[in-house]
Amino acid sequence: GENVEQHPSTLSVQEGDSAVIKCTYSDSASNYFPWYKQELGKGPQLIIDIRSNVGEKKDQRIAVTLNKTAKHFSLHITETQPEDSAVYFCAASKTNAGKSTFGDGTTLTVKP
Amino acid sequence: SAVISQKPSRDICQRGTSLTIQCQVDSQVTMMFWYRQQPGQSLTLIATANQGSEATYESGFVIDKFPISRPNLTFSTLTVSNMSPEDSSIYLCSAGGDRDEKLFFGSGTQLSVL
Numbered sequence: 001g002e003n004v005e006q007h008p009s010t011l012s013v014q015e016g017d018s019a020v021i022k023c024t025y026s027d028s029a030s031n032y033f034p035w036y037k038q039e040l041g042k043g044p045q046l047i048i049d050i051r052s053n054v055g056e057k058k059d060q061r062i063a064v065t066l067n068k069t070a071k072h073f074s075l076h077i078t079e080t081q082p083e084d085s086a087v088y089f090c091a092a093s094k095t096n097a098g099k100s101t102f103g104d105g106t107t108l109t110v111k112p
Numbered sequence: 113s114a115v116i117s118q119k120p121s122r123d124i125c126q127r128g129t130s131l132t133i134q135c136q137v138d139s140q141v142t143m144m145f146w147y148r149q150q151p152g153q154s155l156t157l158i159a160t161a162n163q164g165s166e167a168t169y170e171s172g173f174v175i176d177k178f179p180i181s182r183p184n185l186t187f188s189t190l191t192v193s194n195m196s197p198e199d200s201s202i203y204l205c206s207a208g209g210d211r212d213e214k215l216f217f218g219s220g221t222q223l224s225v226l
Contacts, residue, residue, distance in 0.1 A: 034215065043116075043204050043217030044155070089154065097215040098145040098206060102154045 002027040004092050006103025013080050014111055021106045023090035024072040030092040033066060033073045034100065038087045047088075048075070049097075080110045114139055118205050118218030125195055125225050132191045133221045135205030140185035142213075146178070147204040149220070155204065161188040195225045 003026040013019050025033075031052040036044035050057045050064045050073065057064050061080075066073040077084055087107050091100035115138040125131050135144065144161040159167040159180055167180035182188045192199050205218040 036217075041219070043118075043206075043219045046214050046216070049214070096143060097208065097213070098143050098160065099157060100215070102156075104154045 002030060002092055002094075002101040004090060004101045004103045006090050006106060008106060009104065010107045010109075012109045012111065015080060015082060017080055019075075019077045019080050019084070019108055019110075021075045021088055021090070021108070022072060023074070023092075023103050024070075025092040025101075026071065027092070027094060028068075028071065029094045032093045032097055032100075033064070034091050034097060035062075035064060035075050036089045036091065038089065038105075040086075044089060077108075080108075082110050082112050084108060085110045113214070114141060114207050114216045116205055116207055116216055116218035118221055120221055121219065122222040123224070125223065127196055127225060129195055130191055130193045131195065131223060132189050133203055133205070135188045135190070135207075135218055137186045137207045141207040142185070143208060144182060144188045145206045145215075146180060146188070146190045147206060147217075149202040149204060151201070158190070158203075161190075192223065195223075197225045199223065200225045 006023045034049035037047045038044045048062050048064050050066050061078045063076040087105045089105050090103040093100040117136045146158040147155045149155050157170050158173045159169040161180050161182040163182045179191045202220045204220045208215045
């Protein structure tokens with residue numbers, strides 16, 4: 001089955017700096033790669049996603065890049081703010097998003 | 113987007129008892145799913161809740177332990193049966209994900225089994 005590895009497990013940055021989280025996947029048939037943000041006591045919230053026919057996607061301060069050849073994708077957050085502090089999960093799926101395989105998560109802390 | 117209401121938000125239960133978690137979506141959705149998230153860990157899919165038929169369980173999860181109902185396109189329940197401390201976890205309901213639909217999550221049920 002699919003295996004998704006996520007790094008780093010924890011990331012601490014200063015407010016205003018950029019943060020990058022990386023994931024690799026094993027199944028070349030995977031074609032949908034979402035990123036979720038989970039705040040304490042809440043369920044994961046989709047923040048951005050990318051499909052395998054696209055190499056990069058951007059939404060304001062958040063961007064995702066995908067390298068299908070290398071089977072890795074990354075989340076980039078620019079101009080980080082304290083409210084970006086949360087756990088971020090990457091995921092990969094080939095059928096529908098509900099049957100995704102999730103990474104282990106990255107705890108991002110943005111220090112004011 | 114879909115708004116998902118899940119209850120209870122948390123519960124403390126005794127070993128050997130059962131708990132039913134309810135999930136209500138504010139619009140009709142094709143796909144509903146149940147996940148487990150153990151403390152500080154990632155999400156693991158328990159099963160796909162199929163409307164009008166038996167749920168489809170992932171490896172390691174069985175219907176006798178986690179019976180699921182899906183009577184219509186907006187509602188599902190997950191029961192955690194004959195609980196043990198190892199069942200202490202967060203249980204998450206999600207909806208969507210079919211074709212180009214985004215996946216949305218409820219806020220979760222934090223279960224502690226004593």
